[in-house]
Amino acid sequence: MKLHSITLTNFRQFKGVQTFDLSSDTIKPVSLLFGANGAGKTTFLNAFTWALYGSMSEDVEQQDRMVTDSVWRELPMGDSAEVAVELRFDHEGRDYRLLRTATVRKESDQQGTPSPEVHLWVTKSDGSSEIVGAPQETIYSILPRGVSRFFFFNGERIENLVKKGAYAEVQKDIKVLLDLEQVERAIAHLPKVDRKLTAELKKHGGDKASEIQDAIDTLTERQTTGREELKLLEGDLATLVKERDSVTDLLRQHAEAAPIQAERDAVTKELEEARAARDAAIAERAHLVATRGFLAFTDRLGEATQAMADSLYQKGALPAPLKREFVDQLLEDGKCICGTELAEHSEPWEHVKDWRQRAGLQAVETAWQQLSGQIAPLSGARDELRDQLAALMKRIGAERDRVARLEERKSELDGKLKNSPMEVVADLETKRMDLDNRIGIKNQKKGAVESELGTIAKDIEAKTKERSRAEVTDELAAKARSRSDLVQSVKRALEAILAIREEDMRKRLDAELKAVFGSITHQNHVPTLSEGFELTLHKNVGGVELPVPKSTGENQILSLSFVAAVSKLAREIRKERRAEGDGAVDAGTYPIVMDAAFGSLDQDYQEAVSRALAKMAPQLVVLVSKSQGLGKVVTELMPYVSHLGVIETHTTAPGSVADDIELEGLAYPYIRSADSDHSELKVIK
Amino acid sequence: MQHEEDDKVEGGRHVTEGRTEKQVLEQLSNEERALLKRVLEIERAKLHLSAYDATDDLLDAVREILP
Numbered sequence: 001m002k003l004h005s006i007t008l009t010n011f012r013q014f015k016g017v018q019t020f021d022l023s024s025d026t027i028k029p030v031s032l033l034f035g036a037n038g039a040g041k042t043t044f045l046n047a048f049t050w051a052l053y054g055s056m057s058e059d060v061e062q063q064d065r066m067v068t069d070s071v072w073r074e075l076p077m078g079d080s081a082e083v084a085v086e087l088r089f090d091h092e093g094r095d096y097r098l099l100r101t102a103t104v105r106k107e108s109d110q111q112g113t114p115s116p117e118v119h120l121w122v123t124k125s126d127g128s129s130e131i132v133g134a135p136q137e138t139i140y141s142i143l144p145r146g147v148s149r150f151f152f153f154n155g156e157r158i159e160n161l162v163k164k165g166a167y168a169e170v171q172k173d174i175k176v177l178l179d180l181e182q183v184e185r186a187i188a189h190l191p192k193v194d195r196k197l198t199a200e201l202k203k204h205g206g207d208k209a210s211e212i213q214d215a216i217d218t219l220t221e222r223q224t225t226g227r228e229e230l231k232l233l234e235g236d237l238a239t240l241v242k243e244r245d246s247v248t249d250l251l252r253q254h255a256e257a258a259p260i261q262a263e264r265d266a267v268t269k270e271l272e273e274a275r276a277a278r279d280a281a282i283a284e285r286a287h288l289v290a291t292r293g294f295l296a297f298t299d300r301l302g303e304a305t306q307a308m309a310d311s312l313y314q315k316g317a318l319p320a321p322l323k324r325e326f327v328d329q330l331l332e333d334g335k336c337i338c339g340t341e342l343a344e345h346s347e348p349w350e351h352v353k354d355w356r357q358r359a360g361l362q363a364v365e366t367a368w369q370q371l372s373g374q375i376a377p378l379s380g381a382r383d384e385l386r387d388q389l390a391a392l393m394k395r396i397g398a399e400r401d402r403v404a405r406l407e408e409r410k411s412e413l414d415g416k417l418k419n420s421p422m423e424v425v426a427d428l429e430t431k432r433m434d435l436d437n438r439i440g441i442k443n444q445k446k447g448a449v450e451s452e453l454g455t456i457a458k459d460i461e462a463k464t465k466e467r468s469r470a471e472v473t474d475e476l477a478a479k480a481r482s483r484s485d486l487v488q489s490v491k492r493a494l495e496a497i498l499a500i501r502e503e504d505m506r507k508r509l510d511a512e513l514k515a516v517f518g519s520i521t522h523q524n525h526v527p528t529l530s531e532g533f534e535l536t537l538h539k540n541v542g543g544v545e546l547p548v549p550k551s552t553g554e555n556q557i558l559s560l561s562f563v564a565a566v567s568k569l570a571r572e573i574r575k576e577r578r579a580e581g582d583g584a585v586d587a588g589t590y591p592i593v594m595d596a597a598f599g600s601l602d603q604d605y606q607e608a609v610s611r612a613l614a615k616m617a618p619q620l621v622v623l624v625s626k627s628q629g630l631g632k633v634v635t636e637l638m639p640y641v642s643h644l645g646v647i648e649t650h651t652t653a654p655g656s657v658a659d660d661i662e663l664e665g666l667a668y669p670y671i672r673s674a675d676s677d678h679s680e681l682k683v684i685k
Numbered sequence: 686m687q688h689e690e691d692d693k694v695e696g697g698r699h700v701t702e703g704r705t706e707k708q709v710l711e712q713l714s715n716e717e718r719a720l721l722k723r724v725l726e727i728e729r730a731k732l733h734l735s736a737y738d739a740t741d742d743l744l745d746a747v748r749e750i751l752p
Contacts, residue, residue: 144732182728189739190724196744483747489713490720496709504706580725 001143002619003591004088008047008681009101011085013040015068015678021643022591024619028642031621033681034629034661035647036671040679041623044647045595048152051085051100053145054116054136059157066114067104070676080105083114091142092587095123096132098139143590146173150563151617155556155596171533177570177588178505179580183498190491191220197484205470205477212467219460226453233446238532240442244435250428257417257425264413271406278399285392288385295378295385302375309368319365327356464488505569506531512565513558520557520608527558535562553601560597560609564616567592571618591619598628610636623647626661626670634663644684650674720750 003022008014022031035041046056056063065072066083075081084101102114120135132138143151150173175181198217202210251261330352334342342349417429468485472478510529517527525537525548535558538545570588597613598606610633613620624633644663649671651657661670668684710718723746731737 182725182732185728186724192740193743483751489717493709493713493721497706500706
């Protein structure tokens with residue numbers, strides 16, 4: 001989606017019909033608009049979302065007063081006024097004209113709630129335009145409502161994107177944007193298709209196939225119930241964890257509890273590490289015993305083998321003076337080396353045959369040659385095994401001691417908080433412990449359900465294989481079975497694709513987020529996007545990763561980095577080879593329209609953010625006030641600006657309110673006295 | 686689908702370790718690949734409709750591919 005222009009008609013402060021050109025290219029992707037406080041920057045931003053979805057953000061007050069106040073006041077009673085926003089844009093190779101318009105009839109001084117209508121036209125390749133039948137649905141398919149929050153936003157409120165509790169919603173929107181949602185939906189819908197197909201199989205397929213299908217159906221039902229249960233458990237767990245975290249946060253903030261909680265945080269972290277180290281050492285020991293443990297039992301074996309070989313030597317059997325293979329050959333040829341004929345059962349034949357029993361086997365001698373050299377090193381390997389085991393036992397012991405010590409320390413700290421003379425602290429700790437227990441129970445249940453689901457999935461697979469082998473004579477039933485097999489393998493492939501995409505997306509978002517955030521911030525803070533799409537900020541202190549609390553400014557930068565990463569990835573993934581086939585050239589391309597981009601950032605950050613902004617999206621509309629946007633911001637952004645404008649404030653306020661804005665060495669009207677309060681879009685370049 | 690031994694079952698869902706999307710697609714038969722593509726097209730087109738029941742459209746797609 002690329003914006004061409006926006007036209008506002010009596011839209012709130014914007015009196016009459018006003019157009020702003022937004023067309024831009026890759027070299028100069030930015031449109032920069034200045035406006036004083038109250039000029040209508042937020043209104044301008046909301047004009048986009050109103051045109052697209054018919055709604056405005058919550059921070060827009062008096063949402064019923066859509067028609068410009070002065071236009072409404074001058075309107076005779078009984079007459080109507082039009083309010084409209086027209087948006088021209090292109091998307092995936094087609095040009096669109098979107099018009100949302102409402103006619104409001106004046107029946108009193110108060111404006112009634114408008115009922116806007118939406119129209120959408122698409123320009124065909126011959127230049128003629130055609131009205132789109134389902135305009136709102138088409139808009140949703142171009143840019144889903146939830147996803148628009150990444151592209152049309154207020155910089156001061158954007159930190160909500162990364163606030164605690166927002167992850168689930170953000171994750172859902174990202175799934176839509178990054179092509180995961182349709183995969184999830186397909187996985188959910190395909191079993192329904194399969195049920196219809198297998199119903200046909202049961203109807204026509206004979207007893208055996210029906211019986212197998214019944215079993216599959218029962219398993220599938222159990223699977224559905226299990227998955228629902230798992231979802232509920234995951235939801236409950238998320239709520240409980242969130243609650244426990246907020247209680248722990250309260251303990252961290254409480255003056256009395258804070259130092260104890262801080263120590264407990266450190267001890268908990270160390271305890272986790274100690275437990276991991278202990279488990280790793282135990283696993284290493286198990287591996288050593290499993291792969292080389294047999295050496296411990298080779299003590300007698302080596303000696304016995306050596307003794308056996310010695311006795312063979314003494315008897316002259318080793319090395320064998322005569323090979324059995326040689327005697328066999330003589331018997332087969334029927335002639336001795338001395339020339340005597342060896343007729344079967346003759347005396348010479350019996351004589352030579354006697355030698356066969358006394359001859360040694362070539363294989364035994366070869367084996368001995370190979371084995372004899374290994375008896376001595378065997379003893380060395382035994383010693384080595386003993387040393388390694390001893391070292392591991394020592395390590396396990398040390399880690400066990402460390403775990404025990406830390407557990408004691410943690411229990412002590414738990415007790416200190418639980419039995420705190422401060423009632424608030426004791427209550428908070430009791431609550432935290434209770435939540436911890438409940439989380440433990442839920443986790444156990446979750447584990448049980450997951451394991452059951454694993455078994456069910458395996459059973460279904462086995463039954464499906466059995467079904468493919470079952471004899472089906474009816475043609476309809478055979479067809480239904482092939483179709484069902486097809487649906488099932490596609491579902492399995494989609495599940496694999498979903499898992500691949502989810503992990504790939506998260507890793508790439510995380511990497512991109514780190515890169516953008518790192519280019520803006522001057523702090524040694526590193527953001528991480530967890531598997532649950534939770535955004536956290538860490539700093540590295542002497543090799544240890546410690547969480548850092550996010551300031552409002554940092555939250556803003558983090559959100560901007562997140563938006564930049566999402567925007568980049570949405571474009572990238574559609575260029576790769578994917579199951580959906582090739583997309584349009586501009587697939588996944590969206591503009592970013594941002595109000596108060598620099599929110600409450602200080603000068604240094606403003607400069608860094610400006611630098612990052614120009615590279616954030618293929619098209620950018622930035623709305624700023626004079627105080628936020630002059631100086632370094634303009635210097636950084638100007639090389640990328642294709643359209644520069646001012647939202648001129650016209651005010652009836654008494655006194656000398658006039659103000660100018662100086663841009664590229666020239667002064668332009670910023671605020672002017674007027675007969676009516678309204679704003680005008682002025683193009684500077 | 687070939688190489689099913691590569692798959693493991695986790696939480697009742699198939700997860701495949703170390704494979705890429707391209708590899709998953711390559712291991713499918715022509716019919717499977719055609720259906721997978723069609724299914725995603727159908728779902729994507731109706732993504733904004735929460736009330737949409739895809740069953741019949743998907744069933745038609747299966748019947749088209751295996752007439």
